[in-house]
Amino acid sequence: MVEAESINTILHDPHWFPVRYDEKRDQFRLRRTLRQDHRDAVFLSEEYLGPAGEWRVLARKAVTRDAIGAPPYFIFHSGFCCSTLIARAFDLPGTAMGIKEPQMLQDVTGYRIRGASETQVDAAMTAALGLLARPLEPGEGVIVKPSCIVNSEAERIMRLRPDAHALYLHAPLHVFLGSIARKGITGRLWARELFAGLQHSGLANLxxxxxxxxxxxxxxxxxxxxxxxxxxxxxxxDQLGPERLRMLDSETLLAQPRYAIAALGSFFGLNLNPTQIEAILNGPAFTSHSKFGTEFDASLRESDRAAENLYADEIGKVAIWLEHVADGLGANLGQRHALLG
Known part of the structure; x- marks a missing residue:
């Protein structure tokens, strides 16, 4: 446990990043994490940050109100929809930082799935969000992209942080199915695990x-x-209204990146200037692969899509079937409160 005299220092130093939440001990495990570490790690988990580095342990009860950061912004997503691209795009020193899939939020989600009470989960999530909201530099906006596993906690997150805004970024159905199919057994297993998680959270009662x-x-x-x-x-x-939650699909983002980034910057209260927007569009987020760091552009994305043609018949049949399922449930497949009207 952190010595009492150093708790305040750690709480107010955002470079002590909360990587894990230990529900049995009700404490957080923090790692010394600089901006370059955020840039280099695909996701903010032990797997990608690695075991090396300085670590500290902090009791959840030590996260006091005065240590909780400014309103964070959230990018919830469907998976395979350019969400990592968006999080990387908002790496703007002095303006914003994108936090990519912090494993700690998955820990808190699992805590609820394993039977914790609403009061216990609220307390853990409040502290977790407070630690995440600390800006790396004074005045920076903090944009958190949780894992899909955390989607079941979106309502709780927005309730606990009534000052927060969020984007739901999703791939159109055909694109999502194509991404799953193209990734072979890995993608298909991921989809089944995602559905199982949604079932455990009561969101997949279809x-x-x-x-x-x-x-x-x-x-x-x-x-x-x-x-x-x-x-x-x-x-x-519909519950939160367009003031707090907007929706955007990946194809609109890629077709109109300048307008999407400008609109998202405004929605997140960043008020990006034209120079910053151009820097984002010409920077690594839009020109290199989000997972592998290799060169990537629209032509390579189209090449990936061409590989999906092998599964076109299966994708088409599933898409038609799912439209009938949605009709039977009275679900609208359009997007409400679109970021770009």
């Missing part, structure tokens, strides 16, 4: 029995996961 779900293909399950998330965020958007 009218199918366990036996019926067992008989569905990987892409059908992927489509149901996409639909469950879409229904969830559509309802949340």
């Amino acid at each position: 009218g199918y029995t366990a036996e019926e779900l067992f008989g569905q293909t990987d892409l059908q399950i992927a489509g149901l996961a996409w639909l469950a998330q879409h229904i969830h965020f559509t309802r949340l958007a």
